[in-house]
Amino acid sequence: MSAQIISGTQLAAELREEVAQRTQALIAQGITPGLAVILIGDDPASSVYVRNKVAACEKAGLHSVHETLPSETTQEALLARIQALNEDPSIHGILVQLPLPDHIDTHKVIEAISPEKDVDGFHVINAGMLMTGTPLFKPCTPYGVMKMLEAHHVERRGAVACIVGASNIVGKPMAMLLLADGATVTICNSKTRDLAAHTRAADILVVAVGRPNMITGDMIKPGAVVIDVGINRLPNGKLCGDVDFESASQVAGAITPVPGGVGPMTIAMLLVNTLEAAERSAQNKV
Numbered sequence: 001m002s003a004q005i006i007s008g009t010q011l012a013a014e015l016r017e018e019v020a021q022r023t024q025a026l027i028a029q030g031i032t033p034g035l036a037v038i039l040i041g042d043d044p045a046s047s048v049y050v051r052n053k054v055a056a057c058e059k060a061g062l063h064s065v066h067e068t069l070p071s072e073t074t075q076e077a078l079l080a081r082i083q084a085l086n087e088d089p090s091i092h093g094i095l096v097q098l099p100l101p102d103h104i105d106t107h108k109v110i111e112a113i114s115p116e117k118d119v120d121g122f123h124v125i126n127a128g129m130l131m132t133g134t135p136l137f138k139p140c141t142p143y144g145v146m147k148m149l150e151a152h153h154v155e156r157r158g159a160v161a162c163i164v165g166a167s168n169i170v171g172k173p174m175a176m177l178l179l180a181d182g183a184t185v186t187i188c189n190s191k192t193r194d195l196a197a198h199t200r201a202a203d204i205l206v207v208a209v210g211r212p213n214m215i216t217g218d219m220i221k222p223g224a225v226v227i228d229v230g231i232n233r234l235p236n237g238k239l240c241g242d243v244d245f246e247s248a249s250q251v252a253g254a255i256t257p258v259p260g261g262v263g264p265m266t267i268a269m270l271l272v273n274t275l276e277a278a279e280r281s282a283q284n285k286v
Contacts, residue, residue, distance in 0.1 A: 144265025
């Protein structure tokens with residue numbers, strides 16, 4: 001068996017085009033969707049992520065504000081800047097690039113962002129709304145995964161889904177979204193006993209742990225849909241996921257590649273969330 005490749009690149013391009021069209025409709029009403037992205041320090045990987053996000057915004061016609069603050073920026077100064085952006089009517093989404101320096105409390109920073117502008121979907125209010133099935137914003141990466149499953153007509157209702165990784169950013173919200181679609185969900189973590197027993201039972205397997213090639217073909221149910229959220233750089237400079245693509249693609253029915261799988265969808269869904277925030281703002285002004 002050779003698995004069908006689930007490409008995020010093409011689907012993300014289609015979504016970005018849709019965002020661009022809806023953005024033009026808002027601009028015609030006098031509202032330009034705006035996203036503010038704050039980066040603390042000069043971490044190379046974070047800098048690349050931020051540049052990609054800002055470039056995607058501008059290409060889709062959104063207004064973007066990119067602020068890079070020095071690594072020694074105090075927590076108080078960052079919180080003050082976030083509050084100013086909360087009060088800025090031209091900004092509809094606020095994103096603080098993670099991780100933050102050790103002297104800044106990430107939780108306090110996330111909670112300082114207005115829930116109506118929390119386009120990452122990390123605020124405790126938005127997490128709670130997701131938990132109860134009424135999300136204001138869906139976190140971008142899990143949201144992108146759901147779009148990929150929908151586009152490839154993957155049946156979620158009644159399916160057995162296994163998520164490897166229990167983070168607040170991917171694992172937990174991913175479980176909530178799959179539950180909402182009627183899947184039976186298991187979340188595995190670093191303390192899970194006999195991980196392979198859980199992964200082999202899954203019709204849908206989502207892996208997001210940050211460990212290169214940890215899921216191999218013998219851990220996958222034949223015909224399963226495998227979504228690899230991980231992106232790791234090997235010593236030779238090549239990128240790989242958390243799933244051993246070579247062995248997994250011989251067993252799975254469908255699989256995402258790394259790169260070119262989930263990554264492009266995360267940025268596309270950030271644009272979607274920012275646009276939806278602007279559309280809500282426009283409706284509130286009517």
